[in-house]
Amino acid sequence: MPRKKPGVRARGLGAELAAMREAAGLTVTAVAAKLDWSKSTLSRLENGLRNIVPEEVSALLALYGVTGTERDRLIGMSRSLDEPGWWAVGLPGLPSESATLASYESEASRLVSWEPMLVPGLLQTLEYSRSFMLADGIEPDQIELRLTARLRRQQVLRRAGVEYVGLIGEAALRAHVGGAEVMHEQLCHLGDVAKLKSVSVRVVPTRACAHPGMVGGFQLVEFPSARPVVHVELARTAVFLDETPMTGPYREALERIDLVALNARESQHLIADIVRELR
Known part of the structure; x- marks a missing residue:
C-alpha cells in the first residue's frame, strides 16, 4: 500500500x-x-x-x-500520522487549500494573522463570513460548506497549547461588510473572543507609519518542532510557504507590524469607539 x-x-x-x-x-x-x-x-x-x-x-x-x-x-x-482530521473525512468537497490550512492550524502552537482590509477568518462571525463570500462571488451552494469548515477551524482558539494573535487594520473594522448590523455583531464578537486567555486582538490604526504589511494579509503558523508555514490567500486559491528564505520576510514584516499596532487594551478601546459610531 x-x-x-x-x-x-x-x-x-x-x-x-x-x-x-x-x-x-x-x-x-x-x-x-x-x-x-x-x-x-x-x-x-x-x-x-x-x-x-x-x-x-x-x-x-x-x-x-x-x-x-x-x-x-x-x-x-x-x-498517529495517518489519523485523518475532520477536514479529511467530515466535509467532502472542501477546497484543498482550506483543508490544508485546517490541518496546519490543528497542529500549531502559535498562529499570527495579519489582515489590513478584512477581519481574519478565525475571528469572523458567520454572518460576516457569509456576507463577504457573497460579495466575493462564491457560489451560494458552496457557502454553507465553507461556513461549516470555518466554524470548525475556529475551535482551535479554544484548544489548549495554542496562542493566537490577530492583527487587524483599522480599515477592516470600518468597512461595512454586510451592513451596519452585521458589522456591529462582528465588532462585539472581537471584544468577546479577545477575552480568551490565549487570544490577542490588536489593531493597526490608519495613522500608523508605513510598514511591509501594507502589501497584503497573511497568516504565520508555528509548530512545536517543525518549520513554520506562511499561508497567503489569493483569489480563489492560496499558497503555503515553508522554506526559510520565503517565510523570513513575512516574519520580519510581523515584527514591523507589531511595532505600529496598538496594544490589546488600546485596540479594545478603538473597537468600542467604532461600535458606538455604528449605533
Missing part, C-alpha cells in the same frame, strides 16, 4: 528525530550505514518529506539510546 503524503506531524516528528541524532553525536551517513538505509531515505524522514512507520522510529531510537516514556511518545506520534 502506498504511503500517504506526509503532513505537518511528519515534519515535527522528523525534526525531533534529527535533534536526537545530533545529540547522540551521529551523522546522517553513520546512521544510514548502521541501519542499511540510504542517506536520502533518512534525510527525507528527518525533513518530513516521507511518513515514517513505528518500526523505523523504534530502530532509530534504539540507535540513539532513547528509552522509556520518550520512546513511547515518539512511537505514538508515528502511529
Whole structure:
C-alpha cells in the first residue's frame, strides 16, 4: 500500500528525530550505514518529506539510546500520522487549500494573522463570513460548506497549547461588510473572543507609519518542532510557504507590524469607539 503524503506531524516528528541524532553525536551517513538505509531515505524522514512507520522510529531510537516514556511518545506520534482530521473525512468537497490550512492550524502552537482590509477568518462571525463570500462571488451552494469548515477551524482558539494573535487594520473594522448590523455583531464578537486567555486582538490604526504589511494579509503558523508555514490567500486559491528564505520576510514584516499596532487594551478601546459610531 502506498504511503500517504506526509503532513505537518511528519515534519515535527522528523525534526525531533534529527535533534536526537545530533545529540547522540551521529551523522546522517553513520546512521544510514548502521541501519542499511540510504542517506536520502533518512534525510527525507528527518525533513518530513516521507511518513515514517513505528518500526523505523523504534530502530532509530534504539540507535540513539532513547528509552522509556520518550520512546513511547515518539512511537505514538508515528502511529498517529495517518489519523485523518475532520477536514479529511467530515466535509467532502472542501477546497484543498482550506483543508490544508485546517490541518496546519490543528497542529500549531502559535498562529499570527495579519489582515489590513478584512477581519481574519478565525475571528469572523458567520454572518460576516457569509456576507463577504457573497460579495466575493462564491457560489451560494458552496457557502454553507465553507461556513461549516470555518466554524470548525475556529475551535482551535479554544484548544489548549495554542496562542493566537490577530492583527487587524483599522480599515477592516470600518468597512461595512454586510451592513451596519452585521458589522456591529462582528465588532462585539472581537471584544468577546479577545477575552480568551490565549487570544490577542490588536489593531493597526490608519495613522500608523508605513510598514511591509501594507502589501497584503497573511497568516504565520508555528509548530512545536517543525518549520513554520506562511499561508497567503489569493483569489480563489492560496499558497503555503515553508522554506526559510520565503517565510523570513513575512516574519520580519510581523515584527514591523507589531511595532505600529496598538496594544490589546488600546485596540479594545478603538473597537468600542467604532461600535458606538455604528449605533
